[in-house]
Amino acid sequence: MPKITANDGRLTVLNLFTTATPEKQQELLTAMRGVTDTADIEGWISTTVHAGQDSPGTANFIQWRSAADLEARYADEEFKRRTAPAFGQLATSVRLLQNEIAFTQQREAGGTELSPERDDWTVIELFGVAEADQEELIDALGASQGWLVDVPGYRTHTVLRGLRARGVEGRFVVVYGQWESKEAHDAFRGRPEGERGAERVKVDERVAALSTWRDVNTYRVVHTRSAGE
Template sequence: MPKIAADGEYLTVLNLFSTDAPEKQESLLSAMREIVDSAAYPGWISSTVHSGVDQPGTANFIQWRSSEDLEARYAGEEFKHRTLPLFGEITTAIRLLQNEVVHTLRSPALGGVTEISPTRDDYTVIEVLKVAEKEQADLVDALGPSQEWLVEVPGFRSQTVLRGLRARGVDGAFVVTYAQWDSKEAYDAFRAVPEADRSAARQKSESRVATLATERDSNTYRVVHTRSAEA
C-alpha cells in the first residue's frame, strides 16, 4: 500500500473533484477506478482513490517520480481529449494540485509509518488553505511543527502537511493538510471542543493558522481503491 513520507522521493499530486449529487460521485469513482486500474504512465508510482463523505466529491492521492512525468501525462491526447472532458461533465470544480510533502505527524500507534489504503478504516480529512506566497513557509510551520499537540487528541492518527508547488484550478500559493482519524465521531468531537476548553498550544497554533490562511475549505473521505505501479 502507498506510504506517505517527507523524504522528497516523490511528487505528490492531489486531484480534488467536487460535484453536486451522490450519483455523480459514483460516476466519478467508477471513472477513476478505470483510469487507475489501466495506468501505465512513465513515472507513475501509485494512485489512491477517496470517496467524499460530508460532501459529494472525490480525491485521488497520486505519487509521481517527477513533475516532468506528470506534465507529459497532462500533455497526452488521452488526458486532454478524454479524461478532462469526461470529468468536466460530472463535476462542479476540478483542482489538480502538485505538492511536496514537508511534514508528517503520527500517533505512536502507527509505528512510524503513514499508510493509505482501503484495507484501513481511516476517516480522512483533506483541507486546502490559500495563503500569500511570502507567508507560505509560515503557514507550513503553523500546520506542521506547531501542531505536535495533536498526538494527545483521542482518535488522532496522522497529519501530513503538503506545500503547494503549482496547480490547475487554484490561483496563488496554497498548503494542503491530509489527516487521518479513527472515526467521524472522534473528529467531530475534536472540532466541537469549546475554544475556552482547548489547550493553550492548540489555541496558539489555530490562531496563527487563521491569521495566515486567506481561504480554506475541506471535505472528509474514505479510501476506496488503490493501485501501485509495482502491482
C-alpha cells in the first residue's frame, strides 16, 4: 500500500484529467488500470488511480525515484505513440504536475495511506502562486493549519511543492486531503465565515491573498499498485 511521507526524496507526479461525461471517465479509468497493472518501469514506485466525484475526471498519484526516471518514461516510444495519445483522446484537459512533498499532517499516527480499501473522501486542490510567494503559501496551507486535526471528519492533508508541469503555467501548490465523508468535508467548507474561528479566518485570508487562482475536485481511490506487486 503506497504511503505519503515528507522528505522522502521521491518525485511525486499528480496527473489530473477532466472528462466530458461520467462514461468517458470510466473509459479513462479502465485504460489507466491497464497501464498501472502492467507497469514495469525503471524508477517507478507506485500508482494510485482516483475517480472524480464532484466533476468527471481522474487523478493519478504516482511516486517516482527521480525526475530522470520520469523523463525516460516520457521519452519512451510506446508512451509517446500509444499511451499518451489514448489518454488525451478521452480527456478534455490534461495536467501533468511534478512535485515534492513539502508537508504532511494526520489526525492519527501511521502516516497517509492510499488504498481503495479505505473509504476516504479525497479532495485535491490546486493553487496558482507567484514564484516569490510559493513557500509562504506552502506554510499557509500546511504548518499553519494544525487546528485542522480538531475538525470533525478530518483525516489527513499533504501539501506538495510544485516543481514543473505540463498544462499549467507558472508556479503552483497542491493540497491532497482525506476526509471521512463527503458530508464532513461539505460541512467544513460550507461553514459561514462568522462561525469559522479566528485561526481559520486568518489562514483563509492569507491563502486568498497569496494564491492567484484555485481549482478543486473530489475523488475516490479505485485502484493502486506498487512496484514488485
